[in-house]
Amino acid sequence: MATENDDLVDALAQISFATMAVLSKAAADNDLSLTQLRVLGILRDRRMRMAALAGFLGLEKSTLSGLVDRAERRGLLERAPSAGDGRAVDVFITPVGAAHAARVHASIRQALSPLTNELAPAEQRRLQSLLEKILPPNVPS
């Protein structure tokens, strides 16, 4: 069952663990979980209904309720009735939340660059183009 690209799959998994460790730490340093960071990233440039956002994140509605509760309590997000459907609720980012997200994203770039700087410029370009080839289409932010 093992094919010759098992090593590539392993390398991908390992690089992902290492990257996610960096992302988690950057988020944690700014008092955000990885999920909160994802939410802020998604809402950076749009307002969404709860159900749509939950679907986007692959989470249950009830999970998102708690997530938004906590973020709203901290002033990072806000809720408002959705126009047109009396049942629906929109969520959107606040200026405070946006500033927070921007700060974390900057520190992520900084924390990750030592990794990428292991490579010569030409190799960096090559790696980027290979990664972009295998990247699934609709990954937000």
Next chain:
Amino acid sequence: MATENDDLVDALAQISFATMAVLSKAAADNDLSLTQLRVLGILRDRRMRMAALAGFLGLEKSTLSGLVDRAERRGLLERAPSAGDGRAVDVFITPVGAAHAARVHASIRQALSPLTNELAPAEQRRLQSLLEKILPPNVPS
């Protein structure tokens, strides 16, 4: 502050989110969390003391106690007194745990290969070697 390798950093982050989603799902399908999966992967070929394993994972000792408790209750791991230091405790994987881990790893490879198969064989080799260059040294399994 933005440098020309921001796009590479972004690609790395995105590929990591996509990969981790696959890993999480494969683990969840087998009733394991990502952390449990990591633990099983690490213990696949070694026996470790609690403190060493916690350090390896970047977790507190108390966190690992709970993690090992639950895995032990399910028959995936076992504890035993460590030879030579009366305070220390070794953890190791059981045959059941090893079988479990092997199953998840197989399904991860399977789930990830559509991604890597977007590339021609030569590109796969190139990507693997680039990833291995930037991989931090002591990432296990």
Next chain:
DNA sequence: TATTGTTATACTCTATAACTATA
């Protein structure tokens, strides 16, 4: 009846602090 969202409940993961036993 079906959909949107919240609440209640339960479990896992995580950390901090206090504790026991050994070194």
Next chain:
DNA sequence: TATAGTTATAGAGTATAACAATA
């Protein structure tokens, strides 16, 4: 005194099930 590990406690993230309000 310092180190190894556990326990107690608390909070976040997650899901399932039951519910209210609207469609």
